[in-house]
Amino acid sequence: MKKGILLVNLGSPESPTPQDVKTYLGEFLMDERVIDLPYIARAALVKGIILKTRPKASAAAYKKIWWEEGSPLIVISERLQAKVQKEIEYPVALAMRYGSMTIEKGLKQLVDQGVDEVFLIPLYPQFAMATTETILVLAEEIRQAHFPNIKIDHLPAFYNRPDYIEVLSNSIKHHLESKTYDHVLFSYHGVPERHIRKSDVTKSHCKLDGSCCKTPSKAHEFCYRHQCLEVTRLVGEKLNLKPDTFSTSFQSRLGFDPWLQPYTDRTIERMGLEGTKNIAIVTPAFVSDCLETLEEIAMEGQELFHEVGGKEFTTVPCLNEENAWSELLAKWINNWADTTATT
Ligand SMILES: C=CC1=C(C)c2cc3[nH]c(cc4nc(cc5[nH]c(cc1n2)c(C)c5CCC(=O)O)C(CCC(=O)O)=C4C)c(C)c3C=C
Ligand SMILES: [Fe+2]
Ligand SMILES: [Fe+2]
Secondary structure, three states, X not given: OOEEEEEEEOOOOOOOOHHHHHHHHHHHHOOOOOOOOOHHHHHHHHHHHHHHHHHHHHHHHHHHHOEOOEOHHHHHHHHHHHHHHHHOOOOEEEEEOXXXXXXXXXXXXXXXXXXXXXXXXXXXXXXXXXXXXHHHHHHHHHHHHHOOOOEEXXXXXXXXXXXXXXXHHHHHHHHHXXXXXXXXXXXXXOOEHHHHHHOOOOOOOOOOOOOHHHOOOHHHHHOHHHHHHHHHHHHHHHOOOOHHHEEEEEEOOOOOOOEOOOEHHHHHHHHHHOOOOOEEEEOOOOOOOOHHHHHHHHHHHHHHXXXXXXXXXXXXXXXXXXXXXXXXXXXXXXXXXHHOOOO
C-alpha cells in the first residue's frame, strides 16, 4: 500500500467580506456537531438570526487580522504542510473542514498520487465533537462515497503526549523569556457544556462541577474539558509555574447556552480589577494563530485588560510553523508508518 498524509484544520472565509464570511459561517454553523440542535431549530437560529447580523461584525474582525497572502490560519497551515513535507517521504496534503479546501479535494490529491493508505491528522490537540469528531465523520463519509478502496487511520487527540507538552512548553518559555508577567492564563476555545455531556462515553461521568475532570475516567478520552485542564497542568508542571500563578479559561462563546467556564473575557476583566498588573496569555486549543487568537485575545483582550487597569499583556503565539512542531508531526507520521509497515 502507498501511504499519504492529510492534515486537516478548521478553515476560514475566502475573504474578509461580509458575503464570504456569511458563506463560511453558514456552512460552519449548520454543522450538526457545532450547533447541535435538530435541523429545523438549527436552521432557524443560524439562517434566521445569526447570519443576519454576525457576518458584518465578523468580517470587520477578520479585516483587522487578514494578511496580504490571505487568512492567517490558512497561510500558517500551508507553511506547516510545506515544512512537514520536507521532513518525510510520504505525500502530505492539506484540507479544511469548511470552505473551498475540502477534505474531498485533499483525499483526491493523495489518491491521484497513488496513495491508498491515509494518515489523517486533525490539527487539534484536544478532542471535541465540534472539531475532531466532525472531521473524522465527514472523512469517512467521503471515503465511502468516493474512495471506497482506501484506508484512513487518524492521529487521536495528542494533548497529553510528553513530546507535545515539551514542544509547547519550550515554545511558551521562549516567548516569555524577556517578558514581565504575574500570571499565565491558558485560554482555550469554549464549547457549550452540553457538548461535554454528549461526548461522555460513560453517560454519567461528566458533572461539570469542577471535580469530575480530575477523577480518572474512561470518559476523558473524549472529554474536551479534561483535556484542556490537563494541558494547563502538564505545562505548568514542565515550566515549574507556582500554583496560583497560572489558570485556565474558555473563550469565544456564542449564544445564550452555558458554555465551559470560567470565561476568558470575564477572567481578564476580573484579574485587572483585582490588581493583577501583567498577564501572559497562551492559547493551546489552536495550533495556528487565527481570528480567535489574533483578534479576540491579542486585540480585544488586551484592550479590555488595559481598560481595567492592567499594564503588560503578552500573547504567546501558537506553535504555527515552528521547527520543533513540524519535526514532532514528522516523528508521529514516521512512527505511524513504521507500525503500519507490514500492511
Ligand atoms: C457553536 C459555535 C462554535 C463552537 C462549538 C466552536 C468550537 C470550536 N471552534 C474552534 C476553533 C476555531 N473557531 C474559530 C472561529 C469561530 N468559531 C465559531 C463558533 C464555534 N466554535 C464561530 C462563529 C467562529 C467564526 C468567527 C466568529 O464569527 O466569531 C476559529 C478561527 C477561524 C479563522 O478563520 O481564523 C478557530 C480556529 C475549536 C478548537 C472549537 C472547539 C473545541
Ligand atoms: Fe470556533
Ligand atoms: Fe470530565
